Amino acid sequence: MTTPVDLETDAARLRGAMAEELAARGFLDDPAWRAAVETVPRHRFVPGYYLPADERDGRGLTVWQPVTAALDHGRWLAAAYSDTTLITQFDGDEPDWKNPAERHGGAPTSSSTLPSLVVRMWADADVREGHTVLEIGTGTGYSTALACARLGSACVTSIEVDPHRLERAASGLHGCGYTPTLAVADGLYGYWPEAPFDRIVAACSFRAVPPALVGQTRPGGKILLTLSGWLYGYARVLLTVAEDGTAEGHLLGGTVSFMSARAHAAPAIGNPGHWTAGLPGRSRVARHGPERITDATEEAFQLRFLVQTAVPDAQLTTVGDVLHLVDVVSGSAATLTPDGDGDWQVREGGPVPLWQNVERVLDAYDSAGRPGPETFTLCVHEGGQHLRHARLPCLPLPSP
Secondary structure (H helix, E strand, O other), rough: OOOOHHHHHHHHHHHHHHHHHHHOOOOOHHHHHHHHHHHOOOHHHHHHHEOOOOOOOOOOOOEEEEEEEEHHHHHHHHHOOOOOOOOEOOOOOOOOOOOOEEOOOOEEEEEEEOOHHHHHHHHHHHOOOOOOEEEEEEOOOHHHHHHHHHHHHHHHHEOOHHHHHHHHHHHHHHOOOOOOEEEEEEEHHOOOOOOOOEEEEEEEEEEEOHHHHHHHHEEEEEEEEEEEOOOOOOOOEEEEOOOOOEEEEEEEEOOOOOEEEHHHHOOOOOHHHHOOOOOOOOEEEEEOOOOHOOOOOOOHHHHHHHHHHOOOOEEEEOOOEEEEEEOOOOOOEEEEEOOEEEEEEEEOOOOOHHHHHHHHHHHHHHHOOOOOOOEEEEEEEEOOEEEEOOOOOEEOOOOO
């Protein structure tokens, strides 16, 4: 039987090993952040979570196994101090961790982000001693605790849209002696009562930069967030806010993704076959196949974000070998079907030529020499939000 003393001893050992690993991989160059990782007990923030089973079920769905100290103490503690994202909620339903059930499929709606990404985000946001910060997406509270350990609780405000999540996070934070400002609030609107902030860091993604966040940042302050869209393309951006209330910054490299802010999540599309049943019978050969944006490569990951600026309301789903592109806002749709000769046949209809718009962005991207994300600048101003590149047309983001 594991005693509380044994638990804390084992946890401290595992924390030290995790910090050593993260430092060796270049994530803890700042001694103050390393001290925070070595101090904050992550296991206190994840009394239960889900890990995927090795095999899917008979319907092809991921089987999510609950992990708690009562079910498997060793597995629970080891995973808590691994560099792994731990899923804590599906479909907005708060689990009963005293009697957890296995899940088949479902959409994750809350998690404890992998520690390397947490410290990377705080570092990328250039958070320093004396800064006041707003964290959007408290989640389990682990990231909040790291910020408190680094800056002091008085400098940290963290908001969470899910009251049950925030209640659990608050219990963990207060139990560890951290007392940041916490509030149930929608990250789309930030948190005016504690503004202005020196830094705003979001642990969820947005289709465009929420104007409230720019308004709540001090001139010279920075906003780090992940942009996303309904094609599940992602890009991180670090914005600096100017005296006139505009903001500008470069996209950051890497392949980071976050769950969408709930107000920006993609709507359900129903049966894709219903959308494409009325498409014209004529087809054409695609200039670019869908693998340009669906392959498991860093370039395809980047391209999904760029092309969704041209089809911001479209979603992509596959039925058999056929890819369906559906725009629930305009009523437009397209299908891409392999023809057996290595090409794809495109049929599209509706007011928006979806795949043609995608191909225009891909043509421009290729002509520009396939530039990396760091060469793009996001400009946020009264006239809208636009991605700019010296060799590409301006790419607008959807209205926030």
